[in-house]
Amino acid sequence: MNPLLDFAGLPRFDAIQPSDVQPAISQLLAESRAEVERLLTNDGPTTWDSFAQPLQDNLERLSRAWGIVGHLHSVNDIPPWREAYNAMLPEVTTFYAGLGQNLALFKRYKALAASAEFEALSPARQRIILNEVRDFKLSGAELPDNDKPRFQELQERLSQLAAKFSENLLDATNAFHLDVTNEAELDGLPADVKAAAKAAAEKANSAGWRFSLHAPSYLPVMQYASHRPLRAQMYRAYAVRASEFGDCASKPEWNNDALISEILKLRSEMAQMLGYQNYAEVSLVPKMADSVPQVLAFLRDLAQRAKPYGAADLAELTQFATTELGFTEIEPWDIAYISEKLKQARYSFSDDDVKQYFPEPKVLGGLFSVIERLFSVQITPDQAPVWHPSVRFFRITRKEQLIGQFYLDLYAREEKRGGAWMDEALTRRRIGNGIQTPVAYLNCNFPAPVGNKPATFSHDDVITLFHETGHGLHHLLTQVEDLAVSGIHGVEWDAVELPSQFMENFCWEWSVLQDMTGHVDTGEALPRALYDKMLAAKNFQSGLFNLRQLEFSLFDLLIHSDPACSRPVLDVLADVRKEVAVIHPPTWHRFPNSFSHIFAGGYAAGYYSYKWAEVLSADAFAAFEESGNPVDPTTGAKFLKEILAVGGSRPAIESFRAFRGREPQVDALLRHSGMTPQTA
Known part of the structure; x- marks a missing residue:
């Protein structure tokens, strides 16, 4: 049997090959088309059991199999998998686009919504x-029928463009490497970073450090290298990825x-x-927000509040760089370095100091402990086929009953796309008299272990x-x-980040950190004195950070608000920076070319949701x-x-009100970010 067609259990990552994709997906597309046709030729009344449920069941098989293919394209983006994914992407996109335009299906759903049965259905099914x-x-x-082919063509083309954008960014990222043979040029870099660079050079049969x-x-280079x-060389290479500059100058296709x-335009x-x-x-x-002007007002209000704090952060950096570090002029590639030096001077610790207290086993133990204490569950190692030897698998139970399982893929690899993300392998649903338990992928890009020591994570990594x-x-x-509407399905996009940002708060709680730290060499728990310094530094330069996120959000919303797309995106970005930013990158910086969230992900005109969800999550944690x-636990x-x-079985605002007993308030976010009059 083609392993992509085996739906009896977990994905068979030990057996699935790129050559399985075309026959499996083609078969599932044919089966789905046949089922749609069967349902539409049924002359009986349109009910949940006769129409909606069987359609959902059939389409889940295709989405499960294609989800596995998409996942492998993300975590193992080698040529065979890229080719297999891209070969079937147009057909899959065409199918779903045709499904969305199928007037007969649409009429069935409208009939179901207007039927006597509708009021008797559960709120979840009504939604x-x-x-x-x-x-x-x-x-x-x-x-109109004569417009549908063009609309479908647009959907297909946009899917292809999104995939190509992501691939270009990964290819451009992988194309650059910098070999350093003079160790003096590595002054300031932590030992584990140098060891990883040495290992990378050896793997490439190159001298020095890569x-x-x-x-x-x-x-770490931007933060620590003296x-x-x-x-400067690393900054420019990073800033011009997938543009007309750098390594891409000879690769215009990137x-x-x-x-x-x-x-x-599309x-x-x-x-x-x-x-x-x-x-x-x-x-x-489909989001919580009501209108573009409402979101713009929300972002600009936050920007107005944050800009004085950002300006104060920059002034402080500039003065420190001038008086303590001897800078006569500050360039963008100096910001992270000066920031780290200032933080060390003010709080007497560095991120590298902290990193030594977060070895991977302690971090995972602490994370699992928080989940177990909060939600009365147990997390234990489990077994399943995986796509890379470093991937692990876990199960979540309550009173020995299986609730869900998840894969954990922590380390960066050249064939793995950047960033961190969660995706679904299986979604909870009822099948007959049983329950299909959910399965998730958790993906990060953290440094892998070097030598015989466990991987150590920065506090930012832990938060991620x-x-x-x-x-x-x-x-x-x-x-x-x-x-x-199970799990994240059906949840408004600007509420999806609520649980994720909510969980970040625990990374700042002493009672949590005590149990999830142990020095990689000595096993000593994080000292309270160092924690106090971390806490004091929590909102260090939060004004600059918030302005940066607001800059991205406004840029995203504005470029998607121009009907004619008449202005170059760099001009729009420049105007946004004039309005909200206090740090201005060089004119050759090509940030949009790597903004995969909005051009290759699901955040188009929705990047603001990070800030909106911060309001919800801060208020929830309060x-x-x-x-x-x-x-x-209560x-x-x-x-x-x-x-x-x-999950998505009711509007997110109703869920928030049910938890807090009121509408969300921005106060907790401002307090957590250090942007209140008391913290000025």
Whole structure:
């Protein structure tokens, strides 16, 4: 049997090959088309059991198999997998685009929504039907027949462009490496970073130390390297990835400029075909936010609050660099280095000092302990086929009953796309008299172990791990039994980040850190004095950080609000920076060319959701603060019941109100970010 067609259990990563993709996906597409045709020729009344449920069951097989292919394209992006994915991407996109425009299916869902049965259905199933009606409209089902082919063509092309954008960025990132043979130029770099660079050089049969643009290599250079030319060279290479500069100058096919322009124009064309002024309006339809002006006002209000703090942060950096480090002029590649020096001077510790207290086994133990205490579950190692030897697998149980399972892929690899993300392998749903338990992928890009020591993670890495695990918990701890609103399904995009950002708060709690730290050499727990310094430094330069996120969010919303896409994206970005930024990168910086969140991910006209979800998550965590115990099981049980367990079965704002008993408030976010008058 083709392993992609085996739905009896977990994905068979030990058997699946690129050559399996075309026959399996082609067969599943044919089966799905046949099932759609069968359902549409059924002359009986349209009911949940006769129509919606069988359609959902059949389509899940295709989405499961294609999800595995997409996952392997992300974590093992070698030529055979890239070719297999891209070969079937147009067909899969065509199928789903045709499904979304199928007027007969749309009429069935509308009939179900208007039927006498609708009121008798569960709220979850009612929400699924209403979501389907909305999504059919957004997929062009109501377009005139002569417009539908063009709309479908746009969807197919946009899928191809998104995949190509991501591939270009990975190829451009991998193309650059910098070999250093003079050890004096490595002054300031932590020992483990040098050891990893030495290992990378040896693997490439090169002398000295090899650095790349992947985060575990790039970030420490920018933060610690005293040799300014090294920082400058790395900064420029990173800033111009997938553009007309750098290694891409000889590889014009890696330049994302044309892709960005085409993506924006095609999105705008789609929006106008649907009767909207611009793509941002389309993006907001299934989200919590009501309108583009509302989101712009929210972002600009936060920017106005944050800008004085950002300006003060920059002034402090400039003065320190001038008086203490001897800089006569500060360049962008100096910012992270000066920031680290200032933090060490002010708080007498470095991120590398802290990193030694976060070896991987202690971090995972601490993370699992928080989850177990909050939600009354147990997490234990499990067995499953994996796609790389370093990937691990775990199970979550409650009173010995299986609740969910997850893969953990922690380390950076050349064939793995950058960043960190959670994705689904299986979603909870009822099948007959049983329950299909959910399975998630948790993916990060942390430094791997070097030598005989365990991997050590920076505190930022730990926060990232907690963040992605929050997404995983949203998927894994749901109690909803209907797939389309189970876990993260059906949750408004600007509420999806609530559980993930909520989990980040535990990385700052002493009672949590005590149990998840142990020096990699001595085993000593994180000293309270060092924790106090970390806490004091928590909001170090938070003004600059918040302005940067607001800059990205405004840029994203504005480029998707221009119906004609008439302005170059770099001009829009320059205007946004004039409005909110206090640090201005060089004119040759090509940030948009690597902004995969909005050009190759699901965040188009939705990057603001990170800031909106920060409001929700800070306010939610305030309930634990008010209880006096950050891992209070009673509050945890309520968070589980009202937020995680309900998934997308009701509007996210109703879930938040049920947990907090009121509307969300921005106060907790401002307090957590150090942006209140008391902290000025």
